[in-house]
Amino acid sequence: MMEHAQEALFRPVRAGNAFEETVERLMQSIRLGVVAPGERLPSERELATRLGVSRVTVREAIRSLQENHYVESRRGRYGGTFVNEVLPKSAPGKEFGDLHDVLTLRKVLETGAAETAAGRSLGPAERRGLRARLEEASTSSLVEYRRKDSRLHLAVAEATGSAALTAAVAESRMRANELLDHIPLLEPNLAHSNAQHERIITSILDGDPATARQAMAEHLDGTASLLRGFLV
Amino acid sequence: MMEHAQEALFRPVRAGNAFEETVERLMQSIRLGVVAPGERLPSERELATRLGVSRVTVREAIRSLQENHYVESRRGRYGGTFVNEVLPKSAPGKEFGDLHDVLTLRKVLETGAAETAAGRSLGPAERRGLRARLEEASTSSLVEYRRKDSRLHLAVAEATGSAALTAAVAESRMRANELLDHIPLLEPNLAHSNAQHERIITSILDGDPATARQAMAEHLDGTASLLRGFLV
DNA sequence: CGCCAATGGCTCGCAGACATACCTTTGGAG
DNA sequence: CTCCAAAGGTATGTCTGCGAGCCATTGGCG
DSSP states (O other), X not given: OOHHHHHHHTSOSOSSOHHHHHHHHHHHHHHTTSSOTTOBOOOHHHHHHHHTSOHHHHHHHHHHHHHTXXXXXXXXXXXXXXXXXXXXXXXXXXXXXXXXXXXXXXXXXXXXXXXXXXXXXXXXHHHHHHHHHHHHHHTOOTTTHHHHHHHHHHHHHHTTTOHHHHHHHHHHHHHHHHHHTTSOOOHHHHHHHHHHHHHHHHHHHTTOHHHHHHHHHHHHHHHHHHHHHHHO | OOHHHHHHHTSXXXXXXXXXXXXXXXXXXXXXXXXXXXOBOOOHHHHHHHHTXXXXXXXXXXXXXXXXXSEEEEOSTTOEEEEOSSXXXXXXXXXXXXXHHHHHHHHHXXXXXXXXXXXXXXXXXXXXXXXXXXXXXXXXXXXXXXXXXXXXXXXXXXXXXXXXXXXXXXXXXXXXXXXXXTSOOOHHHHHHXXXXXXXXXXXXXXXXHHHHXXXXXXXXXXXXXXXXXXXX
């Protein structure tokens, strides 16, 4: 009865408890640079509503982030929970999961996103957003690079106009970043990466799906082989 | 702070409660044909373990499927919960969600899966599996077609060797099927579909990624335009 | 200067989900 | 014919998470 498909369908319904999943989401929004250092998270009440979780759970999650020095909270009107300027290094990774699994899904999602985005007629705001992210990434320092890189790739996913695809890319990127945090980031790689970014964004803005896909594929293959090399 | 990516990251952490999600999973395994009519579901204890949910919750979910005449349970050794030969028609759909969203993600995932599968060296078992699913679908009756079609597409996803990708395809297909259940399935479409399936599987078995991707893209575009037409 | 809206901080009772244990039924193996 | 392993059926106590309400703090607005 299709033994292998069962592994997918009968996988755990819950990745963890509500608390753990909430921590994970907030962590993602910070690590992927969606909420930048110095910026404020949505209020506890708003997060509770949007995440579909009680405010108590949100608070416990935020407390956990505070203890790990990711955020600080201030009371009073115009207070809130703010992302720290200096972020802790990620905890020494657990397991390298299934490398093939992560890289396969990432490539499928992101090359597909690039192609789809290039095939759409983008509004002025979207075009500006893409250019801004490209600029951000190319002028970024080494320490900020991973975050700015993720913001750029997320912007590409957003440009497809599919929320589900954006969510899938965010999830996939988070898993890939866990691996990438364990290999060194060198200046030459960064320069190369920037050149590839330029080509990806240009072909999307020019409405050239085939080139966008190919450029993204090459870009991803680059880091994929770096990973395969370092993690043996 | 990247307003749109927030929609993805701050989406609800839970699609529903444990009971609802469990029903959803079991339903998927039946509707996608992963467990065929007459076949037995894994035991309650095994499902509880694999789904990461208590046995009580599994039983409540199964009870719900019984009441809707999807399955019947028999006690005693060699008993279990069996999928009924005649399945109820799907409940009249709720909302058409975001059509663009569903179709975009489906196309990205499935064309990517086809390309990836074609780029791998498949084992004899996998090759046989793909041929078997193709045969199944092509000789299927109208009433069984959707299920057999899903089995074939899931087999393609499995052939990528990525569990995460297979899970994503299953999820996406389920959402697409909810829409497809509301449009008629006609003989000519079916014949056309079978021809496309043939081409997809052949190019995967031949190790031709570009053709596999293109064939899958055409196949999906066919049903996509059907959908867009019928649902206005 | 005082008000007050919006934010984080806190508590308590209820419902859902869980773990665990035990009971009942069934049909093949010995 | 008997035994018993494996499956579904049932019951109970615990704990997590939720909802709802209230308190404490802060800084801009009138």
